[in-house]
Amino acid sequence: MTIDNIIKIRNVSFTYPDAKEPAINNVTFDIERGSWTSIIGHNGSGKSTIIRLINGLLDAGENANSKIEVDGIRLTQKTVWDIRDRVGVVFQNPDNQFVGATVADDVAFGLENRGVSRLEMMKIVPKAIAAVGMSEYADSEPGSLSGGQKQRVAIAGIIAIKPKIIILDEATSMLDPDGRSQVLQIVQQMKDKYGLTVIAITHDIDETALADQVLVMNDGQIVTQGKPESVFKKTKLLNELGLTVPFVQQVKKDLQSNAINIPDTINSEKELINYLCQLNSKK
Amino acid sequence: MNKILIGRYIAGDSIVYKMDPRGKLVATILFIFVIFLANNPATYAILTIFSLVAVAATKLKGKVFWDGVKPIIWLILFTSLLQLFFTVGGKVYWQWMMLAVSSYGIINAIYIFIRFTLIVLISTVMTVTTMPLEIADAIEWLLTPLKLFKVPVDKIALVMSIALRFVPTLFDQTFKIMNAQRARGADFNNGGLITRAKAITPLLVPLFISSLETAIDLATAMESRGYRGDQGRTRYRILQWSLYDLINLVYFIILVILLLIFRTH
Numbered sequence: 432m433t434i435d436n437i438i439k440i441r442n443v444s445f446t447y448p449d450a451k452e453p454a455i456n457n458v459t460f461d462i463e464r465g466s467w468t469s470i471i472g473h474n475g476s477g478k479s480t481i482i483r484l485i486n487g488l489l490d491a492g493e494n495a496n497s498k499i500e501v502d503g504i505r506l507t508q509k510t511v512w513d514i515r516d517r518v519g520v521v522f523q524n525p526d527n528q529f530v531g532a533t534v535a536d537d538v539a540f541g542l543e544n545r546g547v548s549r550l551e552m553m554k555i556v557p558k559a560i561a562a563v564g565m566s567e568y569a570d571s572e573p574g575s576l577s578g579g580q581k582q583r584v585a586i587a588g589i590i591a592i593k594p595k596i597i598i599l600d601e602a603t604s605m606l607d608p609d610g611r612s613q614v615l616q617i618v619q620q621m622k623d624k625y626g627l628t629v630i631a632i633t634h635d636i637d638e639t640a641l642a643d644q645v646l647v648m649n650d651g652q653i654v655t656q657g658k659p660e661s662v663f664k665k666t667k668l669l670n671e672l673g674l675t676v677p678f679v680q681q682v683k684k685d686l687q688s689n690a691i692n693i694p695d696t697i698n699s700e701k702e703l704i705n706y707l708c709q710l711n712s713k714k
Numbered sequence: 715m716n717k718i719l720i721g722r723y724i725a726g727d728s729i730v731y732k733m734d735p736r737g738k739l740v741a742t743i744l745f746i747f748v749i750f751l752a753n754n755p756a757t758y759a760i761l762t763i764f765s766l767v768a769v770a771a772t773k774l775k776g777k778v779f780w781d782g783v784k785p786i787i788w789l790i791l792f793t794s795l796l797q798l799f800f801t802v803g804g805k806v807y808w809q810w811m812m813l814a815v816s817s818y819g820i821i822n823a824i825y826i827f828i829r830f831t832l833i834v835l836i837s838t839v840m841t842v843t844t845m846p847l848e849i850a851d852a853i854e855w856l857l858t859p860l861k862l863f864k865v866p867v868d869k870i871a872l873v874m875s876i877a878l879r880f881v882p883t884l885f886d887q888t889f890k891i892m893n894a895q896r897a898r899g900a901d902f903n904n905g906g907l908i909t910r911a912k913a914i915t916p917l918l919v920p921l922f923i924s925s926l927e928t929a930i931d932l933a934t935a936m937e938s939r940g941y942r943g944d945q946g947r948t949r950y951r952i953l954q955w956s957l958y959d960l961i962n963l964v965y966f967i968i969l970v971i972l973l974l975i976f977r978t979h
Contacts, residue, residue, distance in 0.1 A: 519938075
């Protein structure tokens with residue numbers, strides 16, 4: 432059985448109009464349907480640029496060798512709106528993406544843009560709001576919501592248009608720890624419920640624990656990619672790029688270098704603590 | 715500073731709140747014209763009674779309406795005094811140079827006073843019972859005929875609603891910047907007019923830049939959520955006429971009819 436890749440990126444380059452160096456330099460990668468992919472990299476590594484290319488907010492230009500394909504549709508001027516029907520993006524700043532005057536209005540915005548009838552909207556909107564647990568705030572104005580709640584509304588707005596892919600563009604970076612975990616939890620639920628593919632661009636290395644695949648970007652290129660545990664073994668490379676390895680991975684590695692062998696299957700703090708407790712008792 | 719109210723809307727649940735903002739807006743505008751139908755004590759009395767009933771129907775405290783009149787009470791009094799001293803005719807009670815108090819003057823002054831006050835009262839009834847967003851929707855509806863002349867009414871409406879939506883956000887940003895400047899020793903509350911004006915400059919520049927950033931972010935978000943101008947857009951929030959608007963309409967028509975009957979021809 433072949434792997435079903437929902438996003439295929441081939442030899443894509445992009446240079447901002449007034450820049451000398453390309454922001455994206457000949458990048459090729461695939462994203463499997465239904466997977467969670469984290470893209471990490473320091474500021475200016477090109478991680479935000481790549482997602483703006485995926486939904487056509489930036490135009491890489493047409494070129495025989497390169498292509499961006501989403502859900503079997505090749506991105507061109509003509510198909511950009513079809514692709515935007517399939518890709519929802521949650522941006523970084525909760526305030527600057529809240530278009531509607533109230534929660535319900537904001538969730539309806541994407542539907543209004545797609546010409547969905549009002550009758551249909553009256554059914555979809557409350558459901559989408561309920562899905563992110565914001566029902567009691569349906570008529571609230573954005574001013575009375577926390578950052579995390581606004582991001583949940585943004586997710587509801589995306590769920591409402593039934594996309595295939597949800598992209599988090601550092602969507603949790605401006606939130607407090609509670610808001611962050613709530614938002615990630617909701618995304619996880621939505622992913623499971625609707626079979627979504629998630630792409631999360633993040634600074635927060637701990638967030639990558641949720642990922643099936645990690646892409647590490649630097650200077651517009653993909654430096655390494657793979658399962659989180661294999662990527663985080665490359666401590667030296669990550670440190671060179673100015674990225675820190677998640678705390679658990681760091682502890683694991685240091686223990687290993689002190690001849691305490693930790694199996695590869697252990698990837699969370701809880702697992703590690705359990706394992707270490709048992710390690711003592713076995714001896 | 716989380717709950718900054720825009721406009722003067724006060725939450726409530728009386729009959730006036732249930733009326734459609736379009737009806738209220740139109741009635742308020744027409745009222746300003748209808749008020750000129752009054753030209754004798756009887757018609758002014760009718761106007762006053764009808765207005766006070768409308769005020770009472772809001773079930774809000776009198777202070778709300780006094781707050782509406784207060785800011786322009788001096789303007790109203792000044793205009794009335796001008797009428798009082800400069801209107802000539804009728805019996806003259808007092809005279810000095812060009813100034814004279816005549817019977818016509820007194821009556822005109824009272825009429826002007828009533829007219830002004832009633833207009834303020836009625837527009838207060840509308841603004842305290844209608845959310846700014848509803849007013850924006852009502853204005854959009856009023857502008858709809860302009861579509862014939864290719865005026866982008868839908869876009870104007872979206873701009874109005876986004877502008878209203880971002881007022882609290884801009885306030886938040888302003889307070890953040892003010893606090894940041896204060897932490898570094900800026901003083902916004904002391905000094906003369908010029909000193910204070912100068913203190914505002916380091917506030918405006920970052921505010922201006924941050925609102926540009928907000929605008930760019932918002933445009934990106936709107937595009938990625940499928941906004942492509944007005945073509946094929948539907949509306950989630952719509953205004954619907956109800957029985958309450960019939961009350962509004964009938965009430966207004968009765969007022970006009972009474973005025974037409976009792977005015978001096």
